[in-house]
Amino acid sequence: MTEHGRFGIHGGQYIPETLMNAVIELEDAYNRYKDDPEFNRELTDLFNQYAGRPSRLYYAKRMSEDLGGARIYLKREDLNHTGAHKINNVLGQALLAKKMGKTRLIAETGAGQHGVATATAAALFGMECVVFMGEEDTRRQALNVYKMKLLGAEVIPVTTGTATLKDAVSQAMREWTSRISDTHYCLGSVMGPHPFPTIVRDFQAVISKEIREQILEAEGKLPAAVIACVGGGSNAIGSFYHFIDDSEVKLIGCEAAGRGIDTFETAATINTGRLGIFHGMKSYFCQDAYGQIAPVYSISAGLDYPGIGPEHAYLHDIGRADYVPVTDEEAVEAFEYVSRTEGIIPAIESAHALAYAMKYAPTLSGDQSIVVTVSGRGDKDCVSVARYRGEEISE
Ligand SMILES: *Cc1c(COP(=O)(O)O)cnc(C)c1O
Numbered sequence: 001m002t003e004h005g006r007f008g009i010h011g012g013q014y015i016p017e018t019l020m021n022a023v024i025e026l027e028d029a030y031n032r033y034k035d036d037p038e039f040n041r042e043l044t045d046l047f048n049q050y051a052g053r054p055s056r057l058y059y060a061k062r063m064s065e066d067l068g069g070a071r072i073y074l075k076r077e078d079l080n081h082t083g084a085h086k087i088n089n090v091l092g093q094a095l096l097a098k099k100m101g102k103t104r105l106i107a108e109t110g111a112g113q114h115g116v117a118t119a120t121a122a123a124l125f126g127m128e129c130v131v132f133m134g135e136e137d138t139r140r141q142a143l144n145v146y147k148m149k150l151l152g153a154e155v156i157p158v159t160t161g162t163a164t165l166k167d168a169v170s171q172a173m174r175e176w177t178s179r180i181s182d183t184h185y186c187l188g189s190v191m192g193p194h195p196f197p198t199i200v201r202d203f204q205a206v207i208s209k210e211i212r213e214q215i216l217e218a219e220g221k222l223p224a225a226v227i228a229c230v231g232g233g234s235n236a237i238g239s240f241y242h243f244i245d246d247s248e249v250k251l252i253g254c255e256a257a258g259r260g261i262d263t264f265e266t267a268a269t270i271n272t273g274r275l276g277i278f279h280g281m282k283s284y285f286c287q288d289a290y291g292q293i294a295p296v297y298s299i300s301a302g303l304d305y306p307g308i309g310p311e312h313a314y315l316h317d318i319g320r321a322d323y324v325p326v327t328d329e330e331a332v333e334a335f336e337y338v339s340r341t342e343g344i345i346p347a348i349e350s351a352h353a354l355a356y357a358m359k360y361a362p363t364l365s366g367d368q369s370i371v372v373t374v375s376g377r378g379d380k381d382c383v384s385v386a387r388y389r390g391e392e393i394s395e
Pocket of ligand 1: 084086113114188189229230232233234347
């Protein structure tokens, strides 16, 4: 599927000359280590001993019986150390950076989740860590700024543009250009220039590798669908990857529709975006009439990225995966429903996938199963969901 870093027409390396050396060095190193037994043994050890893998595939009995239709399984990435799937990627990249002789990790972060995960890996590996975060986001996510500092990272507020995630990505890329000798840019999702979308996918593919074994063990056959939320798309592609060749398994990505795909307050890239080039890749992006990147909105900070990873853009083009919009309201309802029905408080990002699963499962029959990836836990979202419901609670 991938040829020279392309997924169909998407992907590529749309970057300044000054960044080429860094991505070439990274690609060479990745090609050298990705099938290296020692590298993979070390990574598996980190996954198991540190992150707590394999994560459970949990049969959500109460939800399944209440909704009717397919048996619903939840892939519990929320049970990983640091509370989400992001640790899979950062452990992989930190290990790779160490093998490359790098001593410093830099990262971008929006809500702060990827920044905290990177700071965690840096602490574990004894590496220096600098996280770029939009100034606006540092105010909204003060707790995560504190956690990053506690873990030993330096947090640099980014004041350019809209002072949010997309500006933090741009700043991290500029910083990488100026200091590639000792620094690895630990990118947080399946986006950016080749080889990032491939590297991040491969580290997250452990999710579908486990789902496959676990569902075959539990059900004796493949699921009718795998459903995951899509920001940049890393937990989704990780959940889909080992099912791409199984055409009987539907792959469904849930985008943040915000207040609706017929409004400007949305982050549903496939449903509302157009082809463009940004952050080093060709893919679909939310844009204004002039082709400028549009401001995006979702109740979920982890899903409001104005683009989508190039492999998803390709899976959409060829009709292999479906990308459906889920509104704030639907996600909040799922957040509340799954909390009281299963005793699991999902991340508001993951609640987008759960919301669609709640509509989809009843359309299937009882001898079918679906798997929904719970990408993270929802402790971080309680204050904002309460506020959405008109209740002010202090942190
Ligand atoms: C960051 C995040 C996401 C969105 O990122 P993807 O790269 O699309 O997976 C989803 N869920 C949680 C819990 C997150 O922290």
